[in-house]
Amino acid sequence: MDEEHDASFKQDEGFVYHAKEIAWSRAMRQNALLVLGSATPDVRTFYAAKSGTLPILYLPKRVSGRDLPPIEMVNTRERQSMSEAVTLLSLKSLNALTETVRAGQQAVVLINRRGYAPHLYCLDCGKTEHCPHCEIALTFHKARGRLVCHYCGYSKPYPSPCSNCGSAAFLPMGEGTERLAEELSTYFGQRVLRLDRDSTVKPGRMESILKSFANQEAQILVGTQMLSKGHHFPKVTLVIAADCDLGLNFPDYRAAERTFQLLIQSAGRAGRGELPGRVFLQTRDVNHYCFHYVLNNDYEGFYQNEIERREKYLYPPFVNLALVRMSYERENEKAPAELKSLGTIMNDIANKQNVKMLGPATSPLSMLRNRYRYQILLKASSWKNIRDTYQIAINKTKIKHMRITLDLDPMNML
Ligand SMILES: [Zn+2]
Ligand SMILES: [Zn+2]
The missing domain is CATH 3.30.70.600 (Ribosomal protein S10)
Incomplete structure (x- = not known):
């Protein structure tokens, strides 16, 4: 099982199961061998290996033979360090992106939130528009001209009057993939590709977007975490993770583990060809322990810290x-x-x-x-x-x- 840490192996609607457990149980019955592979193993798998329950084999070198590209943290808490033209990017990240584009190379910008803006504030009453069935903020999808609930699919046209006060003056707040791609396209005056669940609804769309990017029909690709794994783009020399805080602040005991895995995977997208890569991680919390280990590509260090926290607060694998x-x-x-x-x-x-x-x-x-x-x-x-x-x-x-x-x-x- 490759990328054995991946959460998508768990099916949690309808018939609930974890593919890793099924594989484990089938391998036992058939007397077969199960190999769990990952550069950033599930903390529980690694714990089982460390405590002698599973045998462990190390691959000390990356497949490419190259180290992870250098990673830089970018503090987005200081307002004056942020750019105005591309609201989600700091001046530092935008400069790096400009250098990359001018050099004729390619860049990937990750943001794990789709749509144009996650909140639409009414300028008259200050309320945000919510789904009437879910109490979840509706996301503004500009190209579709609709406000959409990402949980139940409910949508209503935009513009339409504020459901609280009837006003028609709104302020889109926050950024999603759609807005980021639009701002980048305006700023650089060129085509920007976007890969997320909305742009890949039609069968074959995902492949065609990836193919266009691989053929260098665009220099910038904006996408959600769909982009973090697997793809090989030798001309990509810059990866920017635009909002690392989204994942870290998730209400889940695995938030740090998931963020660590995602960032290491994403960093691996830069510098896969002949040219060296660079990685920028934007966050408001540069001192979070997770980043320290990401910067050093130090899985074992991260694991040690994480396992102590799990033991202290009684989370799996200790319970x-x-x-x-x-x-x-x-x-x-x-x-x-x-x-x-x-x-x-x-x-x-x-x-x-x-x-x-x-x-x-x-x-x-x-x-x-x-x-x-x-x-x-x-x-x-x-x-x-x-x-x-x-x-x-x-x-x-x-x-x-x-x-x-x-x-x-x-x-x-x-
Ligand atoms: Zn809903
Ligand atoms: Zn209102």
């Missing part, structure tokens, strides 16, 4: 973690009492089963598709105790008004 997700329709008046009663009952059982329970708490995405969402975290040294706690509690509560699921080892904490 088994499960997420109970509950949701109910917003009109359902009986559900809140049921949720409360389930919470009390489950807490009692958890105590008896040696399971640590946190919650019920509102999920980070508190309403989706007209359903309120809540969650409970269960931590224990045995999976059986977690499953028993869940099963006994739902049998006792006799749930009628909620949808409830148990996700063992959740990859998505939203």
Whole structure:
């Protein structure tokens, strides 16, 4: 299994499974060999290797035979260091990009947020437009002329009056791929390619965008994390990660691990040909420990720091973690009492089963598709105790008004 750390191996809707566990179990049954490969292994895989559960083999050199290109941190907290023409980029990053373009080379700019602007502020009442079904801010998609909910797909035309006060004066706030590509195209007076979920809806579009870039039909490619892995563009000498804070501030115990993996992978996109590469990481939090290890391409150092934190705060691999997700329709008046009663009952059982329970708490995405969402975290040294706690509690509560699921080892904490 190559890139074994990749979260997309977990299927968490419908039939829930992790492809790594399936591979593991099939290999056991067939008496086959399973090789887990990665330059930035899953912290738990590496822990298993370090503690002797799995044998480990090192590949000391990168496939290309070259080291990762030099990485520079760019502090975006100081306003005067930011450019005005391309609002998301600092002057330093924009200068590097200008040098690259003038030299006839190529650059990749990453931002993990699609659309034009993630918030649309009403200038009269100060509210932002939200999805009526999800309580999530609607993202402005300029080319489509619509405001879109990225969770349920709801959309409405733009411009249309403010749903709170009826005003028609809006200020788009924040940046997504669409706005960044537009600003760069205006600034450099040339075509800028964009790769994200919106630009690749039609079959074959992704391949054709990547092909255009490989044929050097454009010098700049803007994209989401879809761009971080796999692709080989020998003329790319500059990679800019425009907003590293997005990932670091994710409400997930793996936020630092994911960010470390993503940044190392992204840095590997620069300087794959004859010309040396450069990498710029923009952040408001230059002292975050994650960056220290990214700068030195030091996986083991990162791992050491991360594993100590996991042990201290009791997260995997030091405990088994499960997420109970509950949701109910917003009109359902009986559900809140049921949720409360389930919470009390489950807490009692958890105590008896040696399971640590946190919650019920509102999920980070508190309403989706007209359903309120809540969650409970269960931590224990045995999976059986977690499953028993869940099963006994739902049998006792006799749930009628909620949808409830148990996700063992959740990859998505939203
Ligand atoms: Zn929605
Ligand atoms: Zn308004």
